[in-house]
Amino acid sequence: MHWLFGDQLGPHFLRPAEGSGLTRDTPLLMIEARSVFRRRRFHRAKAHLVLSAMRHRAAELGDRITYIHADTYREGLDRAAGKRRVTVHHPTSYAAVRLMRRLPQVTVGPARGFLVPMDDFAAWADGHSGRSLRQEDFYRWVRQGRDLLMDGDGPAGGRWNFDHDNRRPPPRDASALPVSAPYRPREDDIDNEVRHDLDRWVKDGDVSFVGRDGPRLFPASRAEARAALRRFVEHRLGAFGPYEDAMLAADPVMSHSLLSSSLNLGLLDPAECVERAEAAWRAGQAPLNSVEGFVRQVAGWREYVWQLYWYFGEEYRHSNVLRHTAPLPGWWNDLDADDVRAHCLHTVLAQVRDTGWTHHIPRLMVLGSHALQRGWDPAEVTDWFHRCFVDGYDWVMVPNVVGMSQYADGGRMTTKPYTSGGSYINRMSDLCGRCGYRPGDRTGKHACPYTAGYWAFLDRHRARLEHNPRTARAVRGLDRLADLTELRRRARTCGDAPP
Structure with a gap:
């Protein structure tokens, strides 16, 4: 029997290969474990997409697959296979690999779905x-x-x-x-079934979600x-x-x-x-x-x-060279865009709330940059991106957030922190025109939270960034700021309120 995970749904995961144990007739197994949705407060659209994709694939495979609804993966495996030998392709997270190693009947093969072994x-x-x-x-x-x-x-x-x-x-x-x-796809009876099940789980108090459950977009x-x-x-x-x-x-x-x-x-x-x-x-x-x-x-x-x-290994996720430890505020965790005055952040956070998706620049230069400037715990930021994006998985978000977005590894992956003032957002978008803040203002009632946050971030980490060739010039600019004292005061008092 071969076990397919919920992110191994294409035909290239079923191609026979030497040493894989797979043939065209190998019985297949898929397990839908509700415990996955208890561990994290996922975006509702993400939960819908994953379950819909798994059930669509099971319907395509017909009698060849055993589809198990279970509380945990271990329970589902015991019910479907007992002590029977089971093969799997290499999972996409360290947690899943640890689980596979604890299951004596499971043999893990090479990863599929990527270009390079x-x-x-x-x-x-x-x-x-x-x-x-x-x-x-x-x-x-x-x-x-x-x-x-x-x-x-x-x-x-x-x-x-x-x-x-x-x-x-x-x-x-x-x-x-x-x-x-x-x-854009059209929903079908399987989607209706998934939505009904998710509604029931929430009503039973079994799980909770963030975000809105609109029509499936992916x-x-x-x-x-x-x-x-x-x-x-x-x-x-x-x-x-x-x-x-x-x-x-x-x-x-x-x-x-x-x-x-x-x-x-x-x-x-x-x-x-x-x-x-x-x-x-x-x-x-x-x-x-x-x-x-x-x-x-x-x-x-x-x-x-x-x-x-x-x-980089599993310990990489705990990197935090900037020693950022502030917790994520409630409005951020709840995707409460309506309380945000900064038009760029309000717009992007609302996109995440409504769809579970934005493209890479809003992720990096609006969401990630704000978290970096506020000094939020990079592990919490990583988990938030994992939960709230329809394409978010552990392997996706650990390097993207820890390494690139939050610069928590100190440069193992990228050569500089990716953050900016409001001028970058103003140049690369139409998001500043309707905003009550001014991208060029660092202080005062119209100060852009990104511009103020950028300079406060450079000041806070001057000792590290002044020796980086890609940030040294910007750090030297701190000495020309007449309002540096006010910037520091603002940074100390902004707290976790939405900008």
Whole structure:
């Protein structure tokens, strides 16, 4: 019997391979354990998506699969398999790996759903011993190894990275963005069943959720995921690159693919995503800068985050070199956007509340930056992102939040903290125009909380950041601030109130 987890739902998880124990006739098992939803207060849309995807996959597999509703994984395994031998693909979290090791009848095989075997990455990383494991170096290595966007021995177009071409601010007229609407699925009887079950669990007091449960916005089946990929490549990829770092209040999706949840559920194989994007470029259907930007997200960043999660080890999640220990306030944990006056944070937090999703720049430069400036505990921030995003998993959020967003590892993953004043948000979005705060003001009644927070953060960590080549110049700017005393006072008194 082979056990499929809820993030191993695509056909590439069932392909027979030597040593896997899988054949075309191997009986399959899937366990829906309610205890998962007791451990964390997940976003309701995320719980709905995961359960809908699992049940859709079970319906597709028919009599071949045993689908168990259980209180815990161990209970479900005992009921379905007893002492029978069970195989699994490598799980996607340390907690799941520990559980598998405690189950004597379970044999864990290699991971699937990623481009690079973990042993190959470890060998590459060990070869960089004493040097930074730069994502750009890894990205080039992956492209060379998979002959991805290559012209002979060199990169397509003569450049490895078109990031410089992909930093345009949004058009002044939001309606001028040249992009078709994204793929959106239609709910069915399985979704109705999931919603009924979640309502019952809440009514019974068994679990609780955050966020709103609107219509399902993301694919829950292989067919839906393929349709979403096809629509993105054929109708949206061309406009993706230039505006991938821009933000619009009325259009949180813009040109983004919305494929992260499908990739992380295993409904899509990353290889098919990047290969289809490359084929569009070679056919003259999408510009190279957009295709390279998308390939970099999947074959570069997503793959890099997965590999670092395992390479750095489980203790990495506890990194906290900045010694940030403030707890997350209640309004943040409850996604209470209505109490937030700062228009950018209000808008993005409302997007999370209503959909369980925003794209990478609001995550990093609005949500993550605010948490970093306030000095919130990075472990709590990581857990919040895990719970509140439909594409959030432990392996996704530990490196993304601990390493990049909160700089809690002191630079093992990135070369500087990713935070800014309001000027960056003003330049890259239309979110500041309707705000009562002014992005250029550090103090006073119209002081932008991001501008004030940025300088207070630099001041608080001056001793560390003044020696970093990428932050030293900004730190020297502290000595030119006539209002530094007022900034420090503001930082001490802001507390955990929403800005």
